[in-house]
Amino acid sequence: MNHDTILEMKEIDKSFGVVKALKKANLILNRGEVHALMGENGAGKSTLVKVLTGIHHRDAGNIQYEGQPVAFKNPKESQDAGISVVHQELNLMNHLTVAQNVFIGRESTKARIFTDDHYINRKTAELFKLFNMDIDPTVKVGKLSVGKQQMVEIIKAVSMEAKVVIFDEPTASLTETEIEELFKIIDKLKSNNIAIVYISHRMDEIFKITDKITIMRDGEYVGQVETRETTKDELINMMVGRVVYEDPKLEPNVDQDAEVVLSVRNLSNKDVKNVSFDLRKGEILGFSGLMGAGRTEVARLIFGADAMDSGEIHINGEKVIISTPKDAADRGIGYLSEDRKQFGIVTGMSVADNVVQPSLDKYVKNMMIKDDRIHEISEKYIDDLNIKTSSTKQLLRNLSGGNQQKVVIAKWLEHNSDILIFDEPTRGIDVGAKSEIYSLMNRLVETGKSIIMISSELTEILRMSDRIIVMCEGRKVKELSIDEATQEKILHYATAREGGDMLEKQQ
Amino acid sequence: MKSNSSNGFISSIKNAVASQRFIAILALVAIYIFFAVSSESFRSTDTLVSIFDASYYIGFLAIGVTFVIITGGIDLSIGTVMMCAAIIGGVLFQMGLPIWLVLIAIIAIGGLFGLFNGILIAKFKLPPFIATLGTMMIAQGLGSIISNVQSVTFPLRGSDAGYYVNLFRLPNNFPVGIFVLIGFALLAALVLNKTKIGRYIFAIGSNREATRLSGVNVNRWETVAYIISGLFAGIAGIAYAATYTTILPGEGAGFELDAIAGVVIGGTSLSGGIGSILGTVIGVFIMSVLKVGLPYIDLQPHYQLFITGIVLIIAVYFDVRRRNKL
Numbered sequence: 001m002n003h004d005t006i007l008e009m010k011e012i013d014k015s016f017g018v019v020k021a022l023k024k025a026n027l028i029l030n031r032g033e034v035h036a037l038m039g040e041n042g043a044g045k046s047t048l049v050k051v052l053t054g055i056h057h058r059d060a061g062n063i064q065y066e067g068q069p070v071a072f073k074n075p076k077e078s079q080d081a082g083i084s085v086v087h088q089e090l091n092l093m094n095h096l097t098v099a100q101n102v103f104i105g106r107e108s109t110k111a112r113i114f115t116d117d118h119y120i121n122r123k124t125a126e127l128f129k130l131f132n133m134d135i136d137p138t139v140k141v142g143k144l145s146v147g148k149q150q151m152v153e154i155i156k157a158v159s160m161e162a163k164v165v166i167f168d169e170p171t172a173s174l175t176e177t178e179i180e181e182l183f184k185i186i187d188k189l190k191s192n193n194i195a196i197v198y199i200s201h202r203m204d205e206i207f208k209i210t211d212k213i214t215i216m217r218d219g220e221y222v223g224q225v226e227t228r229e230t231t232k233d234e235l236i237n238m239m240v241g242r243v244v245y246e247d248p249k250l251e252p253n254v255d256q257d258a259e260v261v262l263s264v265r266n267l268s269n270k271d272v273k274n275v276s277f278d279l280r281k282g283e284i285l286g287f288s289g290l291m292g293a294g295r296t297e298v299a300r301l302i303f304g305a306d307a308m309d310s311g312e313i314h315i316n317g318e319k320v321i322i323s324t325p326k327d328a329a330d331r332g333i334g335y336l337s338e339d340r341k342q343f344g345i346v347t348g349m350s351v352a353d354n355v356v357q358p359s360l361d362k363y364v365k366n367m368m369i370k371d372d373r374i375h376e377i378s379e380k381y382i383d384d385l386n387i388k389t390s391s392t393k394q395l396l397r398n399l400s401g402g403n404q405q406k407v408v409i410a411k412w413l414e415h416n417s418d419i420l421i422f423d424e425p426t427r428g429i430d431v432g433a434k435s436e437i438y439s440l441m442n443r444l445v446e447t448g449k450s451i452i453m454i455s456s457e458l459t460e461i462l463r464m465s466d467r468i469i470v471m472c473e474g475r476k477v478k479e480l481s482i483d484e485a486t487q488e489k490i491l492h493y494a495t496a497r498e499g500g501d502m503l504e505k506q507q
Numbered sequence: 508m509k510s511n512s513s514n515g516f517i518s519s520i521k522n523a524v525a526s527q528r529f530i531a532i533l534a535l536v537a538i539y540i541f542f543a544v545s546s547e548s549f550r551s552t553d554t555l556v557s558i559f560d561a562s563y564y565i566g567f568l569a570i571g572v573t574f575v576i577i578t579g580g581i582d583l584s585i586g587t588v589m590m591c592a593a594i595i596g597g598v599l600f601q602m603g604l605p606i607w608l609v610l611i612a613i614i615a616i617g618g619l620f621g622l623f624n625g626i627l628i629a630k631f632k633l634p635p636f637i638a639t640l641g642t643m644m645i646a647q648g649l650g651s652i653i654s655n656v657q658s659v660t661f662p663l664r665g666s667d668a669g670y671y672v673n674l675f676r677l678p679n680n681f682p683v684g685i686f687v688l689i690g691f692a693l694l695a696a697l698v699l700n701k702t703k704i705g706r707y708i709f710a711i712g713s714n715r716e717a718t719r720l721s722g723v724n725v726n727r728w729e730t731v732a733y734i735i736s737g738l739f740a741g742i743a744g745i746a747y748a749a750t751y752t753t754i755l756p757g758e759g760a761g762f763e764l765d766a767i768a769g770v771v772i773g774g775t776s777l778s779g780g781i782g783s784i785l786g787t788v789i790g791v792f793i794m795s796v797l798k799v800g801l802p803y804i805d806l807q808p809h810y811q812l813f814i815t816g817i818v819l820i821i822a823v824y825f826d827v828r829r830r831n832k833l
Contacts, residue, residue, distance in 0.1 A: 055720070076722035091720050093713035095780035096706075104710055105722040107703050114701045156721075 005064075006031045006195050007052075007164060012061035014051055014219075021047045024061070026221040027214055029164065032193040034186060036206045036227070039216035039239055040430030045199050046088065048216070049166055053078040053085055066163075076105070082163035086154050086170050088199075094142030099124040101141050102156045127155050131185050146173040147291050154185060165189060166197040171205060175290040176491065183209055201430070202457075203232050215239055248459070251483045252466035253445070254283040260317070261450050262333075262419050264302065267311035271297040273474040275311075279419065279452060282445045286465030287454040289494045294474035295454045296338060299421045302452075303335040304328040315419075329358055334412025336405070338424035338454070344408045347397035351389050352378035354396055354407050358415045381410035385440060402433025409440065420444065421452045426460060438464060458487045470494050528774050528786040530825060534818075535793050542800035549803040559682040561795040563675060563746035564589065566688050566788060568766035569773075570695045571739025573787045574732040576770055577699075579712040579779025580635035582733060583763050584624060584642035585740040590759030591650035592616040593744035597659025597754055606668040613748075614741035620646060621737020625730030643760065651756040658755045661748040675749040684746065688788075691742065696784040698735075708732050712779025768815065769794055772822040793818065 007029040014022040022044045029035050037045045050056040052063065054072030063070050065081065072078040075085075092101050103120040110116045124137035133151055141149060150173050157165055167186075171179050186196055186209055198210055206213065207227060215222040215238040222238050262279040272294050279285050287295040300306045302313060304322040313320055315331050322328045328335070337343035345354055352371075355378045356363055363370045378392040385406045389399055396404055405425065412420055422441065426434045441464060445451055455461050461468060468485050470478040470493040478493040542549045568585045575582045596613035600606060620642060627638040662668035664678070675684030699705035707728040710718040719725045748754060771777065772793055773786030797818070798811045806814075 074722075075720050076724070079722040085720075087720065091714065091717035093710045093717055093780070095713040096710060100706065100710075104706070104718065107706060109703065114697075115703060115706055 003030050003032050003193075005029065006066060008062075008064040009048065009052060010062045010064075012048065012051055012063070013059045014047060014056060015059055020219055022051065022058075022219045024220060025216060026224075027052075027197075028224065029195045029197060031163075031195050032190055033211045034190055034196045034198055034209050036210040036213040037197055037199045037216065038201075038206065038213055038235060039222075040432055043216040043239070043430075044219035045216055046168060047219070049085060049168060049197070049199070053083060053166075079105075079160060082161070083166070084157040084160045084162040084164070085166045086150075086157045086168060088168040090146070090149050090153060090173075092141045092149055092153060095140060097121075097138050097140055098135055098144070098152050099137035101152055102127070102137075102159055104156075106160075123159075124155070127159055131155065131158075131181070131188070133181065145292050147175050147178045150174055151178060151181070154182065158185065158189065162194065164195045164197065166199070168199045169201070170198075171200065171202060173291060175292070176495070177290075179205070203235070206235075207232070248462035249464065249466070249482050252283075252481060254280050254466050258282060261315065262302075262452075263314040263317075264298075265312045265314075267298065267301055267308060267313075269297070269301060269306060269309045271474050272301060272308075275471075275474075275476045277469055277476065277479070279450050281450055282448055283466045284441065284445055284451045284453055284464050286461040286468040287452065287471060288456075288458065288461045288468055288490050289471035289477075291456065292473075293471040293494065295471050296423055297474070298471070299335060299423055299452065299454060302328065303333060303421065305335070329415060329417070332416060332418040333421065334415060334417030334419070335421045336408050336412070336423060336425060338427060340401070340404055340408065340428075345396050345404055348395060350393045350395055351382070351387070351399070351407055352392040355381055355410045355414055357411055377414065378410075381407075381414065385410055386436065400430075400433065402429045402437060405429060405433075405437060406440065409444075413444075418448070419450050419452070421454070423454045424456065425453060426455075426457070458490060461485075461490065462487065528783055528789065531773055531786055531789040531793065531822070534822075535789050535796065538793060538796050538800070542796065542803060546800075546803035549800060554799060554803075556676075556680065556682045558792070558795045558799045559685045559688075560676075560750055561798055562791055563684050563688055563750060564743040565762065565765050565769060565794070566791045567691065567739045567743035567746055568762060569769040569787045569791050570692055570784055571736040571743075572763070572766055573695070573770050573773075573775055573782055573784060574699065574708055574735045575635070576767070576775050576777060577708050577712045577779060577782040578729055578732045579715070580628060580729070580732070581639060581767070581777070582621075582624060582736045583636065583639040584620060584646055585736060585743070585766060586762030586764075587643045587646040587650070587759040588617055588620040588737060589740040589744040589747065589762065590754060590756075591620070591646040592741045593748050593754050594650040594654045594659055594756055596744065596748065597661055598654055600661065600668070601659065606662060606671050610671060610745055613744050614738055617737040617739070617741025617744065618734050619737065620740070621734035622730065624737065625733035628733065629726040629729040643763070647757060647760060650759075654756045656756050658753055660753050663752060671745075672749050675746060684749075687746075691739075692784050692788050695735075695739075699784055704728065704731055704735075709780060712781075714780075765794065766791075768819050772819060774822075774826060776826070790822075 005028060009025065009027040011024045011026065012022050013024065025044060025048050027037070027048060039045050047056065051058045054074045054077055070081070072081065093104065099117065099120040102124050108116045108119045121137045128135050135148055135151065141152060144152065150170065154170060170182060174182060189196055200206055210227045212224060213227055213230065213235065214224045215235065217239060258280040260278045261281050265276045267275045275298055289295050297306065301308050304324045304327050313322055320331055322331065341347060352374050356374050363374050375392045381387065382389060382392065387406045388403050396407060399407065425441070426437055429437065441451060453464055462485060466482055468480045468482065468490065469476055470480065470490055472494055480489065568589060572582050572585055592613045595616055596609045599612055600609045624639050624642050627633045628635050664672045673683065674687060677683050699708065707718065707723055710723065711725050711729055715725055769791035770787045771790070773783065773790030775782030775786060794815055797814055801811050801814065802808065
């Protein structure tokens with residue numbers, strides 16, 4: 001097969017105002033290869049892709065595509081030329097059906113006027129069949145799980161008869177089995193001599209499926225390596241300029257009989273089935289499981305965001321009724337949502353305003369807000385948590401993901417929360433900031449806070465947790481102490497279809 | 508495959524029953540029966556004709572603005588655009604233009620205002636609320652400027668050019684306009700559900716950025732939605748002229764809110780992505796039946812506003828509750 005170069009991006013510059021997003025960035029892509037694009041958040045990976053596809057326009061540099069110099073003016077032009085993108089954020093129309101989404105912009109028409117949904121339904125069904133997926137083309141996309149939506153997005157990109165397919169962090173919301181399906185799709189594309197750009201933070205995936213890796217840092221090209229000839233540590237070194245280790249924790253830091261701060265009994269609603277557990281003082285309790293296993297739903301019940309059908313919650317031995325998030329916050333529970341932008345922060349408000357948001361009452365005197373005291377306390381958190389911001393007045397949207405997450409932590413600390421629920425604490429956060437969040441979480445439990453950590457990354461679960469609860473289909477399947485937990489064990493229980501009891505008996 | 512399609516059939520029936528449209532149809536029938544039982548004189552064909560008369564121009568406005576609302580936008584200018592187009596049409600008629608050309612001109616003027624809105628919103632990125640609020644004032648002012656603050660009169664039935672009145676009512680009082688309204692509603696529903704225009708209008712309302720990234724020229728299709736809204740405002744202007752003959756400058760403001768209320772009662776979501784023409788037509792008829800029916804049970808017209816407001820709030824409440832359940 002012909003493995004010549006299909007795409008060559010050379011010395012691309014791109015500035016947004018005074019910020020230089022790309023400085024002489026390069027990418028050389030061959031047909032039939034899977035090429036990883038790696039770098040911390042803000043390294044310019046997505047910007048490079050957007051320059052290629054015509055969403056942004058470059059300030060300088062050259063792009064050669066199939067031997068011709070090109071400058072795509074908009075996504076349609078690059079799409080027509082055979083470059084399709086699976087975007088990081090889901091880019092689907094929830095109110096349209098699966099097939100309508102897949103064929104948006106390429107509708108088939110009868111008599112040149114009327115759209116032909118039968119045709120696109122059939123075509124979409126064929127595509128799903130080709131890739132062994134079970135999704136009904138006529139269902140509205142908004143009714144699918146996030147993972148399924150991601151698969152629709154992927155099928156849409158694949159269906160465009162592309163010569164280059166770019167995956168921008170495609171696995172962030174996929175389950176293990178869906179990731180396997182994705183890898184099969186990528187293999188199939190590769191064997192059809194299609195070039196694939198794969199943007200991801202996940203090392204194991206990079207090593208599993210890519211042939212080459214281009215590394216970026218601060219908008220600059222750092223280097224290109226063959227995947228076979230590199231190591232994890234070398235890559236991280238190239239990405240951040242320092243070595244970060246991801247070793248698992250070996251034994252719990254908390255005694256078996258430490259004081260129980262939160263006790264949950266028989267929690268149930270439509271997504272959660274009879275879940276009971278205890279959280280001890282100073283403990284990090286990991287919640288593992290596949291997407292849709294009901295972990296976030298348990299957190300939302302404890303935090304009063306959803307109504308429970310039955311069950312009891314005890315805090316410090318006292319039975320409490322939590323029916324709204326305010327009840328939970330007043331009882332010292334803080335929730336850090338997996339979807340920071342939507343539920344965790346107000347991006348258009350300042351650092352200081354976000355920090356005091358739940359505890360504003362403390363800073364009101366004679367009906368006036370005491371801004372000077374708010375700024376004082378925010379300064380303290382900026383120092384304590386090492387939040388990188390130009391001032392307390394900086395708007396949150398201008399902070400990086402890791403620093404936004406720290407502001408959310410500050411917010412709950414300021415509200416005197418003793419029980420913190422971290423839902424995917426490092427999603428969308430780059431490697432450097434990740435280890436900072438980890439050490440911050442360790443410091444929090446040392447000072448007597450207790451943490452429930454929901455995470456889909458097994459390395460994160462094994463590195464941080466003292467104890468691990470594995471969930472599947474709304475049920476708690478297994479509780480593991482960190483010293484007995486392994487990736488394989490967790491996956492085994494997380495994919496147990498028949499619930500915990502039966503599994504226990506079999507063993 | 509067979510069981511699949513029958514499941515699809517059953518679930519589509521279930522969806523239809525749960526939909527706002529279905530609730531709206533039930534509400535319309537219930538309100539009509541209530542008036543018919545309460546008042547003997549309500550059960551006359553004259554009353555039915557009055558209900559139709561009250562539905563024409565609001566109905567056309569509502570059908571047009573449904574397109575805009577599904578994109579997630581709003582068009583506040585339709586009320587005054589309708590009057591402005593009709594006034595300019597009246598002036599053209601007085602200048603001696605044949606009536607058929609005047610009618611075409613009225614629709615075209617509506618379309619031009621829609622194009623203007625579309626350019627402001629899609630190309631220059633003005634918020635729809637503000638852009639169309641501006642157009643609303645411009646249209647109201649322009650009507651007065653062109654007519655020199657005089658009222659204009661359209662030809663009456665019986666005069667040479669009066670034949671166009673037959674579009675809405677035949678000489679024997681037969682309300683043929685209802686067929687015109689239904690005809691345009693069917694056409695609009697076809698465009699919305701079976702053509703690319705409609706597909707892209709739904710897509711833009713559902714997720715504008717995703718639609719753009721899919722290679723769709725969202726600016727163009729968003730503009731088309733406003734043009735459709737304007738064209739229907741023009742048609743509404745003709746319906747108004749045919750029903751009321753005399754048009755006063757400076758009128759029209761407020762009609763857009765009646766139309767939008769009808770759209771919302773019919774289940775179209777103001778946040779975009781969801782809506783139907785059938786729902787809109789039902790919503791408009793609910794308001795017309797209330798308007799015509801309330802005097803029959805000795806409630807004066809100002810009760811109509813009061814009760815329509817309550818109906819609107821209940822309708823949106825059901826819609827919100829239904830959506831939260833999903």
